[in-house]
Amino acid sequence: MIDLFDKHHHTIERHSRMLQMGSDVVGLASTQMLSPTRAIIDGRETVLAGTNNYMGITFEEDCIAAGKKALDEFGTGTTGSRIANGTYGLHRELEQELAGFLGRKHCIVFTTGYQANLGMMAGLAGPKDTIFLDADSHSSIYDGCTLSGANLVRFRHNNATDLEKRLARHDPESGGRLVVLEGIYSMVGDRAPLADFVEVKKRQGFQLLVDEAHSFGVLGPNGRGLADEAGLESDVDFIVGTFSKSVGAIGGFGAGDHPQFDAIRYSSRPYMFTASPSPSSAATSIAAVRKLKAEPERRARLADNSKRLFDGFHALGLETCCDTVSPVIAVKCPDELAAIVMWNALLKAGVYVNIAVPPAAPNNLCLLRCSVSAAHTHDDIDLIIKLFGEVVASGAVAVSA
Amino acid sequence: MTADSKEIFAKLSELLAPFNSKNIELKPDTEISTDLNIDSVSVMDFVMEVEDHFDIDIPLNVLADTHTMTDMVKVVEQRLAQGGSS
Structure with a gap:
């Protein structure tokens, strides 16, 4: 008899490799939500930069x-x-x-x-x-x-x-x-x-x-x-x-x-x-x-925050996937391994972003994907930029010319 | 295989090369997705290259029954015979 799970062995191996490198990329739990932009993850207070909570509206x-x-x-x-x-x-x-x-x-x-x-x-x-x-x-x-x-x-x-x-x-x-x-x-x-x-x-x-x-x-x-x-x-x-x-x-x-x-x-x-x-x-x-x-000012705040993060990333020399400012800002990584290493380092440093690898990301891209919120403060955005500077721009990831 | 289908097979092999990162030998019964271990999006991207080369549409719903290189050759032949329309 063929075990129905046999066909999943490639995915299971891929997931095991991820686990050996740190936290579970696809199984992270926020044990407490402190605000639209803060959660307790792995016992640590973490700035959330990958929630799609664009309007920051979950705690109104x-x-x-x-x-x-x-x-x-x-x-x-x-x-x-x-x-x-x-x-x-x-x-x-x-x-x-x-x-x-x-x-x-x-x-x-x-x-x-x-x-x-x-x-x-x-x-x-x-x-x-x-x-x-x-x-x-x-x-x-x-x-x-x-x-x-x-x-x-x-x-x-x-x-x-x-x-x-x-x-x-x-x-x-x-x-x-x-x-x-x-x-x-x-x-x-x-x-x-x-x-x-x-x-x-x-x-x-x-x-x-x-x-x-x-x-x-x-x-x-x-x-x-x-x-x-x-x-x-x-x-x-x-x-x-x-x-x-x-x-x-x-x-x-x-x-x-x-x-x-x-x-x-x-x-x-x-x-x-x-x-x-x-x-x-x-x-x-x-x-x-x-x-x-x-409250149209939420949209204005989101646009302002998005531009701040976009400009900050570009000042660091990071390569983003899209030239237009939007609340989704994805930074290119050289490969899946590098993306996982950097994602873990960012999480340990106190910021959660999404990781996107093929086939979820198009064109074989490996991405650290940020989504900006109207509820982020300028300090939050600056912290995200600082941590990307320390973790991502410090050499491991491709730096655009 | 007819001369035409051999030619299509050769062209498909060429278009598939960039997706076949492990350089697995392509035979008529090679299963494109499972044998080459390429994901669903890459399969669709490969099909798009095939569509562009032959100037045909291969609707995604047709792909459900298309697994091997031979299946793919047949699909291309059928779509060419239909004048390329969907």
Whole structure:
């Protein structure tokens, strides 16, 4: 009999090698959360620079109060799917709040961000349709595409010309065409060149979805994301987002203006066959979305902090993956071994960042990925720069010319 | 193998070389992902090189049943016969 775990032996060996070099890269536990930017890890107070907590919104008094109130009034869980007993007034209220924030006619809330992409891809596309997806798309997009049963055509990252070439080879009469982009790509921090893609859309014809997971709350004059920043919202048919970053909860959403948008509720398995978000998570999300609207200074602080870290890294001579400032700032490492050594050294020195190695990081890159928060102080940012200077720029990592 | 499929096999071997870091010998029954131990994204990147070289689309859903070099040769032949469209 073949042991089902035999196929995992390469991964298991890779993980064992990591463990021999220090802390468990993929199994770290924060035993206490002191603030949006501080935790106790391995018994030490650690500055968090890899949480995606862009708005620093996880410890806001009014959000916590809303969550506690929902726990008291609605209980700990909904015990049901949105299409059965799992839709509470809170879920409807959250959908309306988001639709208002986004300036969209319709919004559907999913239980996680991952499921939002699964649910939107599977709800929008079917076996006769074709999804054209950016090569660097998040796994949830790939998985959603697979679930949809559609033909999947992958185009070169951020390359509208490459997309157009593939669209031109496709017969538009054979089925619907959905193009999927991301506002900010999670590992590297670059944005989709939306204007270029919109030009292709006008020439070739397709429906366009932008996953704003890392750009919702972050980009644009209204914090609606990349489409808002680019002034191209009316050219984007569907928006996907998550509550696990700028909203500081868990859950996700899809939004759009299509008159039949709600059909997704009755045709998307990741919406129908899972329990709805817990009442407390829905309630803190409502409070947080209101806060994003009421406190644009959070976005300004995040932009300021991001620029400070970006400039600091460049002053050290570190090579970042992206030339544009964004809250995701990834520093290139020479290889996986060096990345693990430096990640451990940073953690011991008191700063947590993400480590990203292939295939999670694109183009065989090995990255120390920072995500900046509006809750970081200038002192926090300066400490992160100082520690990167001591650990990373001191010689082990490639220094750009 | 026909002359055409031999030519495709040779071209695929050439395009696969940058991903085959351990220089494992490529035979018709070599399993691209498991035998060469290359990850899912690298397989897709290799396929993109194949698409560009032959000017065809190979939808990712087709890849689910494509494991060996021979499977890949067949996919390229089929897509070429269809005029390269998806």
